[in-house]
Amino acid sequence: MPRAGALQLHPKTGLGLTRLGLGTAPLGGLFTPVSQAEAQATLEAAWQAGLRYFDTAPQYGNGVAEQRTGGFLQGRPRTAFVLSTKVGRLLRPGPLHQSQLDPQGQPFFKGVPPLAQVYDYSYKGTLVSLEESLERLGLKKVDILYIHDPDADGRSVAEVMQGAYRALVELRQQGVVQAIGVGMNHTDWLLEFVKAGDFDLILLAGRYTLLEQGALQELLPLCLQKGVGVVAGGVYNSGLLAHPGPGATYNYLPAPPELIERALALERVCQRHGVPLKAAAIQFPLGHPAVVSVLTGARSALELEENVQMFETRLPQSLWRDLVAEGLLDEQVPLPKED
Structure with a gap:
């Protein structure tokens, strides 16, 4: 069966990422406040489960997630984990900023400092961003540096490449970071960045999942060709594949009826095989050879332990074949194999 703490080596950079990583947006109070004690317990549970890849960002709780993640990792050997x-x-x-507010005008992140997020993809802004992140983390370095959602503020690919990308390349050349990448939830934008630059990794959020495989057509083959490792995030499509049905969310908004029905159809096939939908959803992306890690968030030790359990649940090959046969998975999908 798959093991959450198993390392998958990325040949281009030499980084060994655990097959399951921890995304820290929930630890920054995404949707619900999370106490320091709860965050600490979640990080400890991840470490005990063997997870050694941790991803964070200034956006997550306006710096709170970076502070909590760095505070936890400060006590661990620096070579024992990978941090982005x-x-x-x-x-x-x-x-x-408007992007910090939900449709009701309330902040997405709860119980955190009311700081404004100023979009800055310039060369100088990138260097300042890293310096401030390291200060919040309380660490001397990060291993991976991603350009975060460059589609979110009306910038062109060319502008971001001239600014943030140029800074990241220099940081990599200087050995300040080991790998550079770009992360977002738009396949077409990511495709343009992979075409335009020499990236080591991309963080693809919500676009290569059990529910949708649009990235299979161009983006993932190009990543495989160029040796760009893919970290798959948003594997539950922001909740729809965790709890399908009325009231489910997709891309952090109420899910359309047709997507709810598709998720329910996926769940019915899983039920026939006696396995949870969440187990199929969390394991699915690693079937593709370009995918080097699956990134999931958790706001409690209990949620973390459930994610690990779902990741390590044995799934029969007949499940994947039935999903393809019923038109719920693209016929070209590389199916996960039993370890």
């Missing part, structure tokens, strides 16, 4: 953070949003006093 992101550039593109500076935290400054001021009114919140």
